[in-house]
Amino acid sequence: MTFQDVDLTNCEQEPIHILGHVQAHGYLVGILPESYTIVHVSANVAHLIGRPVADVLGQPIDTLLAHTDLPTSTLIELLNVGQRNKAWDTINPYRLQFSGRAWNLIVHEHNGLILLEWEPVGESNQQILNQRLIAEALTEMQSSRQLIELLQNTARRVKTIIDFDRVMVYRFAPDWHGQVIAEEKEDHLEPFLGLHYPASDIPRQARELYKANLVRLIADVGSSPAPILSLPEWPADQPVDLTHSVLRAVSPVHIEYLKNMGVGASMSISLLYQGELWGLMSCHHYSPRFVDFSARQAAKFVSQLLSAALEFRKDEEDSNLLKVSRQNGQHLNSQLRADEDVVRALTRHPVTALDLTSATGAVLLFNNQQYRLGQTPDETAINDLTGWLKSIDTDSFLETDHLASLYPPAESFRNTGAGMLAIVLSKEMNEYLLWFKPEQIQQVTWAGNPDKPVTINPNGQHQISPRKSFEAWTELVRNTSEPWTEAEVAAAVKLREDILQIVTRQANEIRLLNQRLQAAYEELDAFSYTVSHDLRTPLSSIRCYTEILLEEYRADFNPDAQVLFQKVIDSTDRMRSLIRHILYYSRMGRVDIKKQPINTNGLLQTIREEILVVEKDRPLAILIGETPPLHADPVMITQLFTNLISNAAKYTRSVASGLVHVNGHEVDGEVIYTVSDNGIGFDMKEAGKMFDLFKRLENARSFKGTGVGLAIVKRIIHRHGGKIWYHSELNRGATFFVSLPGAQVQ
Structure with a gap:
């Protein structure tokens, strides 16, 4: 696939990790790990060595090194060390002279290839400055009391390191749209602080790459990328995977997006929380600007410090919420055990089911009655809602902060129930415990209309294009509540177990649940009989005959056939183990304790x-x-x-x-x-x-x-x-x- 062949009709499907080009400021060479034979080069290497790239494709790496001051033996030793240690951080970057100029060599191994990338070396005094700035950033993170203060200080520090016109901290929402929550910029620039950007600006596959490659530089938005050329016999369906490349070219959609914003160079730094993408540091410069490897690593280190600080503060916050939820949950559990009456225990004590979460209303449906706490939808709305719950595939709990998106009639009671957390006590008996949160109307200011316009190209195809206008565009977000936290969901799951334990003690023989359990036991008994008598004997025969074949005719079989026979034996062993577990599960319901x-x-x-x-x-x-x-x-x-x-x-x-x-x-x-x-x-x-x-x-x-x-x-x-x-x-x-x-x- 070439740069020109990328289909822009669907941003989510664009293969941005295999676009087949690199940015123009550097050079790429791909070699095989075993022989160090060159199988891929970027076309601009020809200008660097003064020879056609065809002269080096298929040749040993020393063919290329003839134009450097790096002896072949030195590079081979570097590559051997990297392969032996399965890591390249101790090597990167390696400084060398290439065609009379200083370059950084950056190496990584991925998908069966070793990729060598050359890019220019920055100013020599910058590394000392970076070290000082990192130390200052660490001190600031330790002293920052508020999250927003921490983010703002980090944006300021990164701007000093990379000297861009604008550095923003961009936080993702659960639906993956983002908001600028901190910003450091040149005085003459219009502020972007507070603006929201739609999820389509950073599509799914781009977010995945941000998790794999934490720093991304686009040095010159207006430059022409260099195509990657491969051996003629290289399979066309195996393009070079540039997931971890520092020179990976840019999606044409994203290039158009940056040009529409007037950006000449951009850089992004990933912010992770527990291994997932929390946000980005998005950096803009309004003319081309190259940031060398050491400065990018310094900025990356600062962002990793910030990620660690985010995790510490989030864990501390979650721990406090979890502690309160568990305390109230323990109160409810004690009340359930003392009363043996689910309704009284959950609704008529100083601590009620409503106190388990930050909800403003709760409804217990039990024994064909509704018991209401706080602000809730009316009785008819609750009956209709539980009828819908009974019809969907929810066996234990459901949580949503946008109920109307799942159940459209909820829009009519959004002032009391825009968000819902529900635990299922018994679908058959229509028994549930529901918590509700009201609508939080938000006035969201977007950087331009978030809907990408659909145009018709000359071939008559529908094509999605990046926004051309970024003027502030305001809308009201309706039908959405404050999100439910992990602590709230965990507390609700625990309470469900507490309630079901009490319910199980109370006359279970007359409840519909017991009738279904009895039917399940009878079916399981019949199944276990079938398993023990109809499956175990032929399974043993299969294993026995396979072992005989393997033992008696081993010499006649090639290695692949022997492996297949062994897989048959292993599969029968796994099947026997599964049967044994099923039989044990069946007996658990019938043997005396x-x-x-x-x-x-x-x-x-x-x-x-x-x-x-x-x-x-x-x-x-x-x-x-x-x-x-x-x-x-x-x-x-x-x-x-x-x-x-x-x-x-x-x-x-x-x-x-x-x-x-x-x-x-x-x-x-x-x-x-x-x-x-x-x-x-x-x-x-x-x-x-x-x-x-x-x-x-x-x-x-x-x-x-x-x-x-x-x-x-x-x-x-x-x-x-x-x-x-x-x-x-x-x-x-x-x-x-x-x-x-x-x-x-x-």
Whole structure:
């Protein structure tokens, strides 16, 4: 694909990481890692070496180095070190003379290629200045008390480092539109502070690149990019992936966008929070301007300091919110256990369900009645709303700060219910607990009309073009509430478990839920019979015959065939494991519970040692804290903790040092154990089917598993009259809470 061939009709689909060009101020060479043979070069290399690029394509790297003062052996050693260490940071940048001029060599390896990029060296005294500015930035971040002060100081510092006309801090909203929340600029420039920019200005694939490549420089908006030329025999469907390139050319759509703004050079620096894109430092200069590698790295370091400060302040804020929610949740739980009356416990005490969140209204639907707290939609609106909830695929909870976008009739009660958090108690019985937040009307000032105009090109195709006007354009945003926090969602999930535990104790045999459970048990019994008698025998035969074939005729099979036979054997083993788990899950609902005192510490230590043997090839620590005794079925409790702790260990495999912590305590007649880890975690908003059979969350699919373990845990807990809940954040670990009745409650 060439620069001219890019289809501009859909910005979201534009392949901006493989545009096939580099910016004109630098040069790119792509070589194969094994032989260091040149397979790609940017066309402008011809001007640098005074020879056609065809003379170096397909040749060893020393063909190109004949025009530098860098000996081939030195570069080869640099490349060998980088490949051996799987890192290039210790090399970049490497300064060298090329055609009588000083250049920075920047190297990285990606997608089966080593890419070498040359760009000019900046002023020699700039590095000393950058170091001083970084030290000053660190001091400012430590002293800044308010977030906006921190952002403004950082913008000022970055502007000093790169000497651009304007530096803005641009924060993304949940819908990915952005707002300028801090700005440092030249005095004569019009301020952009406070302006909003639509999500389409930075499309999805560009945001993904900002996470992979934290600093992006466009040195000259008006320059012509240099195409990347490849070996004639290079596959046309394997263009050079420039995701991590410092010279990657610019999307024609974005070039037009910058020209429409009058920008001559731009630079962006990513701001991350917990590995996700929080915002950008967007820098504009109104004439071409090159920022060399050392200055960009200094600006990058300042932004990383800012990202760390953001994370610290956000974690501190979330921790306080979570603490308040948990305290109120504990009050509600105590009231539920004391009253054994869901309505009275949630609506008629000093602490009510409304206090669990920052909502302004709540409605409990229970036993065909509505119980209202605060400001809520009227009775008819609630009945219609719960009818809609019953019709959609929501089994545990739903949260939205824009209810009308999911349920259009909600626009009629937006003054009390623009946002909703709902937990499902029983769809069949039409029982829910709903929290509402009112509409927050926002006057949003956009940098120009946010709707990109659709035009017709000479070929008659519809084409989306960047905005040509950036004059302030104001609109009112309706039907949107204050967002729900992770702490609020976690507290609601926990309260749902508390309520369902009480409901389960109260005459479950007459409730429709029990009828459905009984039918499910009967179906599961029939299924387990089929599995044990109709699947296990032929599965064993498949494995046996495959082993015989592999053993008797191994010499006749080529290596690929042997691998395939081994895969058949491995697959039968996985199938047998799945069958075993399904049968165990089935029996959990029917076997008698044989409760007895359990030495929990001894049980957990045994499980710990077994898991550490399996995970012996990686750093993993399993810490056992307080272990109050349990009065329960030993076999089931062993299965419960084995599943929870082995899951925690498994999902820490992607971190440098895995840590699992198990701890217990007694409170109000209950024994509560927590199993926490520092692994991949999960999004609370996507965890509604956590305990469903065969259900696995999206970010856990790369780890082996059957989707049965947590379903077994849930069934064991319910058989013992307990409850289980959880709290997690993506890439921040997870904590599972298990509550079982104490010995005196038996």
